[in-house]
Amino acid sequence: MRRMHIQNVEPGMVLGKAVYGENYEVLLNRGVVLVEGHINGLKKRGFIKVYIDDEETADVVIKDPISDKIRIMATKDILKTYELTQSAIVSIEAETTESIIKSINTPKIKNAFQENQAFKQMCKDINSFVDELMNENILSGLNSIKSFDNYTFEHSVDTAVLSIIIAKRLFLDKDKLRQIAIGEFLHDIGKIFIDEKIINKQGKLTTEEYEQVKQHTTYGYELLKDVENIGEASKHIPFQHHERQDGKGYPRGLRGNNKIDSGNVGYTDQDKLIMIAEIAAIADFYDACISDRPYRKGLAPDFVYGLIKDGSGTQFNRELVECFLGVMPKYPVGSEVRIKNGINKDFTGVVLSLNIQQLSRPKVKLLRDAKKNKITPCEIDLSSNITVDMECVC
Ligand SMILES: [Fe+2]
Ligand SMILES: [Fe+2]
Secondary structure, three states: OEEEEHHHOOOOOEEOOOEEOOOOOEEEOOOOEOOHHHHHHHHHOOOOEEEEEOOOOOOOOOOOOOOHHHHHHHHHHHHHHHHHHHOOOOOOOOOOHHHHHHHHOOHHHHHHHHOOHHHHHHHHHHHHHHHHHOOOOOOOOOOOOOOOOOHHHHHHHHHHHHHHHHHHHOOOOHHHHHHHHHHHHOOOHHHHHOOHHHHOOOOOOOHHHHHHHHOHHHHHHHHHOOOOOOOHHHHHHHHHOOOOOEOOOOOOOOEOOOOOOHHHOOOOOOOOOOHHHHHHHHHHHHHHHHOOEOOEOOOOHHHHHHHHHHOEOOOEOHHHHHHHHHHOOOOOOOOEEEEOOOOOOOOEEEEEEEEOOEEEEEEEEEEEOOOOOEEEEEEEEOOOOOOOOEEEOO
């Protein structure tokens, strides 16, 4: 199986993973032989990449860290929680930050959130979500194909997956993992209090609009702050996931100490950057960057991997970045890659499998030569071919 750009998909190809619609109904099932109409329909709905099963990549196994069933359950919980909370908002046009915070704290909004069945269901479902991830220690990549309509909910699930895998490596207990899941599921919920026109704007935001978007952190916290039984840490993920180590983040410009501080996993001090939110900052950035959006294709995973390394110490907690690099491969399994040097320069292929000892040096299956002609597939192991350099093409 491989991930393929929709522009390269041709009639006759076989879909490797099911594609879901707006309400998570199956649009096209795995195994469907695609015809022109399917491909045009997928393009129209804004899918930029899909999974394809073909002979050349039959031995490439893309393992999802969570089952489709749990992924859909979690995504629907988030979607409905957003919808039901949103239904209590009358108008947010031309309101000030202070007046929005005031209205978030009215019983009408608080009840619409805390008492809604979807949120209650989410709190119950969180256990099976976390349970499914208990056996996973390393990711082969974040594999969801995000649709335009449900980006925020799918993004929230993927950031939770990545955060939990990082947190597990730090031996955080299950209660903390649950708090991370809830915090991540709702990390961007504050955006429902911002004018939709700004949230969905495709061009560059004005300074004033950007200032408004930044407030989603505070709004999310205001909405969650007095919910009982979800743990304090989960409320601080929405609040702190855009803070930075160097104090240049928002909303409060908190500073980090660049250390893994397992004593500081919970909420202790109102003004302290908590480690769980520092994990969320990495996961949020990674997933947001690699995801396709209506106005831009996702950035290549190896490029985003580099951005996180570059941001180590200033944007992100240095010791947590090391941890991230230990759970997320530079080149996810199933990615299309191009060799940059040596005798196979400009050959392309697909990442076949990971070398657990050297996550960034996987096995690759080469399928095309430099002139894009099909070749007899050949495998190269980057862990033993240490001079070979490559990049994702997407
Ligand atoms: Fe955010
Ligand atoms: Fe986010």
